Amino acid sequence: MLQHIADIHTHRLEAPAGQAVINLPDTVLSGVPFSFRAGALYSVGIHPMYPGDWEQAFHAVETLAHRPEIVAVGECGLDKLSPVALETQQDCFSRHIALACQLQKPLIIHCVRAWDELLQTLRRSPAGVTCIVHAFRGKPQLAQQLLRAGLYLSFGPRFNADSLRLCPPDRRCAETDDSGLPVEAVLQSHSEALKRMQS
Template sequence: MQALDNSRCIDIHCHQNAERDHLQILSLDTHQLAAHGQSGDLVSPSVGYFSIGIHPWFIERQNIAEALQTLTTVLSQSNALAIGECGLDKCITTPLAQQVQVFVPQVELAEALGKPLIIHCVKAFNELLQIKKARKTSVPWIIHGFNANPVVAAQLIKQGCYLSFGKALLNERSQAQKALMQTPLERVFLETDAAEDMPIGEVYAAAAKITALPILALQQQIFKNFERVFPHD
């Protein structure tokens, strides 16, 4: 069995900016900047690559017009690789119609800037796909933390989406394992999300086992996916 080389791993969605030996995209929310008195000048280059968006969980914590302006400004930074996470969640109290009103401007901004979207979606895949079809989007949409069934996975892939898998791959009973087995590897990313105690290497090892791929081959494919989807210096 090949030894895992962490330096070849890419964590496309995480919430901790620890010292690491691999490439990662740190996920930020506009309300975090506002909480620290920051506006548009903003994210230190020392954080490395990052994405930023208005998460549906935090809509009611901030002025959305101001948040969208902050988002537009911050995304001009060269290390801002994507918009998100953003999206739709039917398991929170914020009305779905209100979530859509916040999500759609972020979709439009992604199109205007040519940046991919990292999407949070809980029990709202039909609504998400309706928006995607109606907007006729061209930038990549990445569904992060994917753990829905293979049927949903196939619908998303058919519409050009990418799927990012995380800690659910370590659960043999998860839908994520079944979905990954049926997902074309050129549509796959891996992530740690908020699992601070789980190295990205564990996710790669689980994905390699599920797909019956050598670790190096998996790393090479995800690196190709990263190069294709995320414009970067």
Template sequence: MFFDTHCHIDFAELGDPQMTIQQAMDAEVHRLLLPATTQKSWANVTSIVSRFPSVYGALGLHPYFLSPDMAMTSSLSQLDDALKQRSRRIVAVGECGLDAMIDIDFQQQVTVFTEHIRLAQHYHLPLVIHSRKTHHHILSLLKNAQFDEGGVVHGFTGSEQQARQLIERGLKIGVGGSITYSRAQKTRRTIASLPLESLVLETDAPDMPIAGFQGKSNHPERLPLIFQCLLELRSETPDELKSQLWHNSCDVFQLPDTAR
């Protein structure tokens, strides 16, 4: 079985979540993690995970959707309330993090992400982390907070050194569609060299289209194609790889490992 540890099946591009989930199940993707991106999406994420047993959720504020005029104190206070009242199917804090490639005040991003770290620590939940060109900042903030609840750095495309530093902080590395592109040599070499116990699979659907599907919305049902590409980069057998990836995914989100 496969676990898509990062997909936005609440986005309109994917249409009816029930159909998306069924198509994923038909492709042996038996679990999905749905991270919220905005405060407005929390209710929908909570509703979806309550309706579909194969889907789990995370609540947070994505740096891309922050704005100069947002009431940060109020939004973060409401995030605290939402996490306090969460159902058992909300298993992480996120999507949250830092992004040096967007026109959002960086100090505002740091302030918001720091509060996500505090809340995750307080509620003993892992983080779902977005990071573009900010791995050193992410590491510094996690170290300063002595964060030890784990999580996933999703869509990782950094260096092997950065990946190993993140792994040392107890984080998993999200392996997505980037490895399906032959030109992504640095990322492919990094993912090939990391401990298998540190990896999880993801699609980031409807984003991060895989090779051969450029310009089209991504879907959780394509996770096995990412797995096949990972298999080409690794030395493990298909069964070893599939089993360990499932275990890693269940472990980081503190879910029962029903495949074993």
């Protein structure tokens, strides 16, 4: 698992090596070469909002995901605000799950307003993949549902404090995503929220 990494999902390419999982920019999906930094860790996947050619993009994901610097598949998932048909998204998401399973790398999931479909897709997929829902901001009821389904939750700078509290520490991750904040600031806000709850 990735829990020893402070920041499990960031778009900041210059994030400290080894302390963050850096999401590769979309440009790699259309074949633009990327220079990997020594010691840095990365993830690659097709965001449901990706505007380019998904077939070409998945081919790039498959090729890149084998590299040792790529420690997770994603972000990928389902987003009802995306102009891409939900069926196409589900199909592509299933391919990411199968790839993560094959490579035994965790999956970083983006999900907006499609929780039932997400759980359905996961139920139909091979088991044994560690699934992390990134930037989780949902309410406690949804958090419970996802935790019961075996998912991990990653909390960023914006989060529901009750959900953060009920998530067991061994299923909880932190991330900076596209905030540009240092991960220390995010971790600080989490620990303050946890402390407030206890008193």
